[in-house]
Amino acid sequence: MQQINRVILLVLDSVGIGFSEDAIDFDDLGANTLGHIADAVGLQVPNMERLGLGNIAPLKGIRPTENPQGAFGMAKEQSKGKDSTTGHWEIAGQILDEPFPVYPNGFPKEIISEFEAKCERKTLGNKVASGTAIIQELGEEHVHSGNLIVYTSADSVFQIAAHEEVVPIKELYRYCQIARDMLKVGRVIARPFVGEKGDYTRTANRRDFSLEPGENILSKLHEAGQEVISVGKIYDLFAGKAISQYKKTASNDEGVKETLAFIKEESKGLIFINLVDFDTLYGHRRDVLGYKNALERFDQQLPDLMAALKDDDLLIITADHGNDPIFKGTDHTREHVPILVAGKKVKPIDLGLRHSFQDIGATVEEILLGNSIKGSFAQQILK
Known part of the structure; x- marks a missing residue:
């Protein structure tokens, strides 16, 4: 050979x-x-x-x-x-x-409640969604409230979206690590974004916690x-x-x-x-x-x-x-x-x-x- x-x-x-x-x-x-x-x-x-x-x-x-x-x-x-x-x-x-667990109906209330308590922030969303669509849908409410946008997909993922001027990148990563320690999903993903109402865009600061x-x-x-x-x-x-x-x-x-x-x-x-x-x-x-x-x-x-x-x-x-x-x-x-x-x-x-x-x-x-x-x-x- x-x-x-x-x-x-x-x-x-x-x-x-x-x-x-x-x-x-x-x-x-x-x-x-x-x-x-x-x-x-x-x-x-x-x-x-x-x-x-x-x-x-x-x-x-x-x-x-x-x-x-x-x-x-x-x-x-x-x-x-x-x-x-x-x-x-x-x-x-x-x-x-x-298989890794998936959540086609969003995450159970007990998971979200524990996550919110550990992060000391409330959440929005908690559903299967497109990442680009959900920041347009909930971005303004997130900016005004500071609540984290949480969503999933057909994959085994727990995704957290946050505006970089509302939640600093290091803080978002810390929240992702909290979720990683809690869950057996394949990946927890930080999905930071920037911009104004109607024109929110995701940034290159995505990070996966596998x-x-x-x-x-x-x-x-x-x-x-x-x-x-x-x-x-x-x-x-x-x-x-x-x-x-x-x-x-x-x-x-x-x-x-x-x-x-x-x-x-x-x-x-x-x-x-x-x-x-x-x-x-x-x-x-x-x-x-x-x-x-x-x-x-x-x-x-x-x-x-x-x-x-x-x-x-x-x-x-x-x-x-x-x-x-x-x-x-x-x-x-x-x-x-x-x-x-x-x-x-x-x-x-x-x-x-x-x-x-x-x-x-x-x-x-x-x-x-x-x-x-x-x-x-x-x-x-x-x-």
């Missing part, structure tokens, strides 16, 4: 490729993020097509190729959840037997003295644990830019990237055309990423769940995720349907640490 010194693991957040066998348990039968986008508005992604995307599953306008330039397949999720934290943790090797993961490929690489570099929300999803360098990003374009910069540097280990716009800007908002455009934009950038790879680099492109913009509701969807593997030492091979997202982390572990792990496809993909 050829020597690989670095893996670039890139997660296209929510880019699912068809509902999984257990989708009925999540009320997601029929969901297909990539398939429905391609059917509805067309999808031109020739660079992913060349890697074998059209060989994974039937996708309108994306042809199977007889001579793929990469290895290709898909994976199903074993963890009991379909959120970003659960998906990324399973990719890294940690399967969750119990549960700490267990042992995974990040911690194993860190213990072995290899680098773990994160781009995008990876740092937050793993509570910063075992990460040696990180760059948080404000867009997919910035994520690709930072990834390119890290690839061009000398390092040994893992570069772990999340491109979140697919999910937050287009999936949850049911923006089919925006989702299509974002996918095509990434595909246009893919040759630059490929060209930057060193001879001993390996690129894995995958996803963490689905978020079908044509399916009902605004929630994530229980779907298989695509796997595309590229690099100068990669064999073009069909990896089939993998038993778990965990197979990806197992492959990274075998490649970088030499450990033979069940589910790894390292031996299959390398020349």
